[in-house]
Amino acid sequence: MPPSDRPSRHLSLQACRAPAAWPPRRARAASPPRRARAASVVLALALLATVGVPDRAVAAAPTWQAVVAARDDEAAKKKALADIQGALDDATARADAARASADEAGRVLGEARAAVDEATARHEQLETRRAGARETADSARRIVGQAAALMARPGSGGLVGDLLSAGDGAQEVLKGLSLSSKLGENVGRLRERAQTADNLATSLAGQAAVALAERDRLAGDAQAALDEAAAASVTAEADLAAVDDEKATLAAQAALLEDDRLTLEQAYAQAQAQAAAVAAAAAAARPAPVAGGGTGPVAPGTGGPGPGVTVPDPGTGWVAAIRSYGSYQAYGYRTHPITGEHKLHAGADFGATCGTPIYAVSAGRVSYAGPSSGYGNLIVVDHGGGVSSAYAHMERIGIHVSVGQQVAAGQDIAGVGTSGGSTGCHLHLEVRQGGVATDPVVFLAAKGVR
Known part of the structure; x- marks a missing residue:
């Protein structure tokens, strides 16, 4: 017919930043x-x-x-x-x-x-x-x-x-x-x-x-x-x-x-x-899941932790957002490398090779994943209780999750990139409480992440 x-x-x-x-x-x-x-x-x-x-x-x-x-x-x-x-x-x-x-x-x-x-x-x-x-x-x-x-x-x-x-x-x-x-x-x-x-x-x-x-x-x-x-x-x-x-x-x-x-x-x-x-x-465009016992890298967006990560209770566990990086720039006041303004750098930067895995610091729901001004491309994960984490500068193809998706602590959600206001491949990580930025390294250290 x-x-x-x-x-x-x-x-x-x-x-x-x-x-x-x-x-x-x-x-x-x-x-x-x-x-x-x-x-x-x-x-x-x-x-x-x-x-x-x-x-x-x-x-x-x-x-x-x-x-x-x-x-x-x-x-x-x-x-x-x-x-x-x-x-x-x-x-x-x-x-x-x-x-x-x-x-x-x-x-x-x-x-x-x-x-x-x-x-x-x-x-x-x-x-x-x-x-x-x-x-x-x-x-x-x-x-x-x-x-x-x-x-x-x-x-x-x-x-x-x-x-x-x-x-x-x-x-x-x-x-x-x-x-x-x-x-x-x-x-x-x-x-x-x-x-x-x-x-x-x-x-x-x-x-x-x-x-x-x-x-x-x-x-x-x-x-x-x-x-x-x-x-x-x-x-x-x-x-x-x-x-x-x-x-x-x-x-x-x-x-x-x-x-x-x-x-x-x-x-x-x-x-x-x-x-x-x-x-x-x-x-x-997304890598296929790894078959077998899970000893290899976990496919982005498939719900599992990254290789070598011991994940506590997924509702309360906290892990590092990146484990392989060559440089670090802290949260605080600095001269912006592009604009030259002396201003608050509301996150921490981890310089790493483009494509290096980025992991969700804790379980939560993806509340945004896409382009966002100077962030280039941005992922925001809502962890509940007014706490959210954000990951920036990935290439669009480097985003492995979508809005509304539930993610686990340590899940591979993206790959390092250099989009937006960036001078090289790096992860810009933010943690916000009530929408206000706080030092993500200090925050995660208080959660036992070293």
């Missing part, structure tokens, strides 16, 4: 570009929630019955071939739109995470200044109190005389007064200095609280961007697969019109075979 007619599809598209440097000597106010970046993330998120494929006329693909009927009429055949070409062009455009939509969502995700990191750095700098001002105030008050106690001793002959005759017990007071400006600086001025430092500490505490609230707000935006990017990635994958299937059907219809010897059944079988070949090619 001939295949039943199938309506042509129109696919809707859902909108879819060197060793640690010392912290900056002084905090700087949030610059307009940083505020603009945060605002752009919010705007992009709003647009992604509503953007789809632009409205335009969609070429109608002919049905199989229409193609068969047109074979004996030259004019009808010509029109059917034109319709098929139009539908092919439309399918190509929709595939491009699907990729572009997913790429844009990934870019917004990267920008959102960068905004959180900038806000984190701003808060940390303010907290460092606040702590310094508070220590200055406390130290000044302590010196004033010690000086006052010396002056109040029976038979006191004056501050300087007492200090010069008090022996080792007065060294801290003497040092404090001399560091203020000169040995004979009066206690009143030192009290003023303490009050000034106290006022500064109070002001900085207020600024730090505002910066903390802004960081938390941006972390919420980043989570929304992650959700949008994941949805866009899933939609794009489905749309691209459907477009490939549609193209195979259209190509077979064109062949049926152009080759009088081809039967309908043969053309339909050709379409099915072509669609199956496309799916097989995609599957072949």
Whole structure:
């Protein structure tokens, strides 16, 4: 029996970081570009929630019955071939739109995470200044109190005389007064200095609280961007697969019109075979599982740990993300090797040969896997309890997992690459708690990973 007619599809598209440097000597106010970046993330998120494929006329693909009927009429055949070409062009455009939509969502995700990191750095700098001002105030008050106690001793002959005759017990007071400006600086001025430092500490505490609230707000935006990017990635994958299937059907219809010897059944079988070949090619991009007892490398994405890894309880176990690397750059402040900016490096970098296996640090669900701005390509794994890990700079073909997939601790999820803002093959590893980056090496060490 001939295949039943199938309506042509129109696919809707859902909108879819060197060793640690010392912290900056002084905090700087949030610059307009940083505020603009945060605002752009919010705007992009709003647009992604509503953007789809632009409205335009969609070429109608002919049905199989229409193609068969047109074979004996030259004019009808010509029109059917034109319709098929139009539908092919439309399918190509929709595939491009699907990729572009997913790429844009990934870019917004990267920008959102960068905004959180900038806000984190701003808060940390303010907290460092606040702590310094508070220590200055406390130290000044302590010196004033010690000086006052010396002056109040029976038979006191004056501050300087007492200090010069008090022996080792007065060294801290003497040092404090001399560091203020000169040995004979009066206690009143030192009290003023303490009050000034106290006022500064109070002001900085207020600024730090505002910066903390802004960081938390941006972390919420980043989570929304992650959700949008994941949805866009899933939609794009489905749309691209459907477009490939549609193209195979259209190509077979064109062949049926152009080759009088081809039967309908043969053309339909050709379409099915072509669609199956496309799916097989995609599957072949991943290495096949190793047969046998599991002593060899575990195939990426197949659910097992990497070679030589002893995996504890998969619900609570933690392992290293990479075991073979030649260089290491820590979490912390550094001069960015590409932009030259002095900023927070929100992860740890492990230099390794491209293709070196990358392992999930713990069990969890893949919440994103795809392109993301300066990350190049990014995998995010949600471990529950507000903790997530991220792996960046792989090549697209080096991603071995997909959104929604459950992974085990030590599972091979990717291969090292150098995509995005990268100067060489390496893994950029992040661990975030509540969306805020923390030192992944310190975090994993606390979990027993050495």
